[in-house]
Amino acid sequence: xxxxxxxxxxxxxxxxxxxxxxxxxxxxxxxxxxxxxxxxxxxxxxxxxxxxxxxxxxxxxxxxxxxxxxxxxxxxxxxxxxxxxxxxxxxxxxxxxxxxxxxxxxxxxxxxxxxxxxxxxxxxxxxxxxxxxxxxxxxxxxxxxxxxxxxxxxxxxxxxxxxxxxxxxxxxxxxxxxxxxxxxxxxxxxxxxxxxxxxxxxxxxxxxxxxxxxxxxxxxxxxxxxxxxxxxxxxxxxxxxxxxxxxxxxxxxxxxxxxxxxxxxxxxxxxxxxxxxxxxxxxxxxxxxxxxxxxxxxxxxxxxxxxxxxxxxxxxxxxxxxxxxxxxxxxxxxxxxxxxxxxxxxxxxxxxxxxxxxxxxxxxxxxxxxxxxxxxxxxxxxxxxxxxxxxx
Numbered sequence: 001x002x003x004x005x006x007x008x009x010x011x012x013x014x015x016x017x018x019x020x021x022x023x024x025x026x027x028x029x030x031x032x033x034x035x036x037x038x039x040x041x042x043x044x045x046x047x048x049x050x051x052x053x054x055x056x057x058x059x060x061x062x063x064x065x066x067x068x069x070x071x072x073x074x075x076x077x078x079x080x081x082x083x084x085x086x087x088x089x090x091x092x093x094x095x096x097x098x099x100x101x102x103x104x105x106x107x108x109x110x111x112x113x114x115x116x117x118x119x120x121x122x123x124x125x126x127x128x129x130x131x132x133x134x135x136x137x138x139x140x141x142x143x144x145x146x147x148x149x150x151x152x153x154x155x156x157x158x159x160x161x162x163x164x165x166x167x168x169x170x171x172x173x174x175x176x177x178x179x180x181x182x183x184x185x186x187x188x189x190x191x192x193x194x195x196x197x198x199x200x201x202x203x204x205x206x207x208x209x210x211x212x213x214x215x216x217x218x219x220x221x222x223x224x225x226x227x228x229x230x231x232x233x234x235x236x237x238x239x240x241x242x243x244x245x246x247x248x249x250x251x252x253x254x255x256x257x258x259x260x261x262x263x264x265x266x267x268x269x270x271x272x273x274x275x276x277x278x279x280x281x282x283x284x285x286x287x288x289x290x291x292x293x294x295x296x297x298x299x300x301x302x303x304x305x306x307x308x309x310x311x312x313x314x315x316x317x318x319x320x321x322x323x324x325x326x327x328x329x330x331x332x333x334x335x336x337x338x339x340x341x342x343x344x345x346x347x348x349x350x351x352x353x354x355x356x357x358x359x360x361x362x363x364x365x366x367x368x369x370x371x372x373x374x375x376x377x378x379x380x381x382x383x384x385x386x387x388x389x390x391x392x
Contacts (some may be wrong), residue, residue, distance in 0.1 A: 013279035020369035026076035028153035043364040045090045049328040052284025053204030096201040103193035109183045115157030116148035122161040122169040148181035153236040206285040216258045223249040240290045247294035282329045301330035328357045
């Protein structure tokens with residue numbers, strides 16, 4: 001259940017002053033530091049309780065040669081935004097770039113739409129029947145485009161086809177690989193627009209977890225170790241192997257996994273199960289590409305007064321929390337909601353003053369929106385039973 005968003009602002013919107021954006025070569029090419037922007041035309045980001053750093057976009061003004069360089073070479077660059085206190089606001093990679101000059105607008109990307117390690121599931125016709133019917137399922141393992149992989153990292157795609165021969169399946173795979181190993185360009189022209197602008201669209205490294213995960217080991221393991229194993233299979237070596245923030249959830253699951261599903265979807269399936277007592281867990285990729293996995297906290301982290309004209313968020317020690325430092329997966333209490341009408345309630349989820357933050361949206365310099373949801377055990381139970389699609 002998605003509840004209404006709340007938002008706050010302590011002033012008018014404007015440029016993203018106070019945010020420093022550092023940019024580097026793509027991590028798959030070494031991540032060498034290239035430069036920074038200490039003044040942006042705009043900055044917007046989202047952070048999710050499941051996934052962590054999700055998306056960000058910013059506009060920059062620069063000499064045309066610098067804009068051309070960004071358009072030509074910016075895809076895949078590592079991006080880190082920090083505030084004036086040195087705290088990381090957001091971290092991810094450039095997924096898409098849009099440039100507009102004199103009304104001619106060109107977009108390059110998204111990076112994650114390419115495929116440079118392409119496999120195919122298919123079936124041939126069984127001519128033992130009249131008419132012939134699709135026969136035994138077959139699989140051609142991923143064929144690489146090595147130059148694309150060196151430039152962008154390994155981006156896996158799985159194709160599917162029915163009723164084709166082995167030769168045609170391979171031809172289909174190779175054609176797809178040839179046409180999709182580079183980010184595509186799309187363009188439009190508007191006669192009335194004469195300005196110049198560059199917009200950079202970024203995604204968090206959680207979205208890089210689209211490699212297939214399989215494990216043929218017999219027996220059982222616990223969910224904490226299972227998630228560590230999934231992350232350790234990252235073919236690009238982007239996700240940190242420092243799992244100190246991955247809680248040791250001891251709920252038992254099978255070790256084997258032969259579904260060819262993406263790593264992030266495999267993780268989603270295990271995270272939603274919670275623990276043995278059906279306590280909800282959350283997962284995200286945050287600073288330094290480190291995974292954070294653990295139970296939903298049982299305490300309030302933030303508080304907010306609805307009638308406070310400053311629209312500011314504080315922690316429980318009355319310290320101001322800048323809106324760009326608010327994180328999802330935590331509880332916020334609206335302390336003056338129905339003031340004097342609500343009795344003391346010890347369970348966080350039952351107190352209407354409390355909101356569990358699922359999504360944080362921040363727009364520089366000081367506008368934020370928080371979206372929350374009901375913390376429920378029903379989905380955990382369904383996941384443990386291997387069920388879906390149950391409704392009431």
